Amino acid sequence: MKAKTVLPAVAMTAVSMVLTLAVVVMWLGTAVPWPVALVVGLGIDGGWLATLAYERRLAAQGDHNRVVTGVGWFFGLVASGVLVAHALTAEASAGAWLAVAWLPIAAKALWLVHGLWERTALTPFALDAIRGIQQEARDEAAVARARLRAEADTEETRLTAVTHSGARVARVQAKTAKTLAGAWSTLETARQGEDTGRALTSVTRCVTPGVTPRWELPVWGPVEPVAALETAPALTDAALDALVDEIRHSETPALSYREMATRFRAAGHSASEVRLRAAWKRVAA
Known part of the structure; x- marks a missing residue:
């Protein structure tokens, strides 16, 4: 140069x-x-x-x-x-x-x-270093562009698969809803028919003489929630010990733990296995 x-x-x-x-x-x-x-x-x-x-x-x-x-x-x-x-x-x-x-x-x-x-002017070493840096920058830019393109293609493929799956689910749901609606329509037609109850009664009259059952098909509609059952209060350790001792000595010889636990729960009492076993150990000690 x-x-x-x-x-x-x-x-x-x-x-x-x-x-x-x-x-x-x-x-x-x-x-x-x-x-x-x-x-x-x-x-x-x-x-x-x-x-x-x-x-x-x-x-x-x-x-x-x-x-x-x-x-x-x-x-x-x-x-x-x-x-x-x-x-x-x-x-x-x-x-x-x-x-x-x-x-x-x-x-x-x-x-x-x-x-x-x-x-x-620059030395050949400096020029080689500059060329290396420029080449490295071009390589990194090319790799970054390739990575972005790959990620974009992957995201496009994923979105396409999700869209197709969603469309299939929607079609299945629509088909199921249509079938279910037809079934309930048939059931409602049968329930409201004049001869439905009489036909069912004639079928069961031979097996249940003297009894005229009232047949009602299920109704598709809103349901009323059932009130939750009230849970009994937890037993104290003293009350639990007394129950365990009473059940254990209800027969002679004294019952084993397994038999006592079976009768305890059959009587409607409630206690965790840990507390019940602890009460058994206290009573049997």
Whole structure:
């Protein structure tokens, strides 16, 4: 990557120096001896090359000097000015000389771009680390997208199954309700029939002589709740001991625990197995 920025700058600089030297020699050679014109051209190119070398040295050290940079741009402007002046005074090929007059400025701009690249360039290790981080981020994003798609597909499948199951249950319930309604309708029709009771009575008269039962089929409708049975209060330990002792000695010889527990519960008394066994142990002790 370094060669891609430095080679164009070097080539542009070399072409600009050659053009500047040639133009100075051709332009001033008519007014002064050619060695003097050659010295002037080499002075312009040498000053430009010296400031460029100094700039590159400072850049390699991570430093920057505005004065040196300004001098370098001054020499570049001088070289461009020489080319422009020669093009304006040339009788032939003025357009061609003006077309190449920008090369010194372009060369300075390319060196500026190369300097910016050097200040932002990274080592191969850092570039590999950045590529690895970017690849890892892309992998994680792809895995997350795949996981979300899988979860969405799973949820869609679950909802579809639940919907179908609910539809089947609704159909079964509707069919059952329809069948049950038909059965109750048949039962109600039979219950309200005039000959239903008489037919049932004629069937049972042979097995129950002298008895005329009243037949009533079940009625489908609201029912009244049955009152809850009142529970007897729990026996105290003393009362429980007395009952256990009384039942145990109700026969001779004394009853066993199993026989006593059977008669205790048959008499309608209530007590947990733990309390009953504890009372037995107290009485039998």
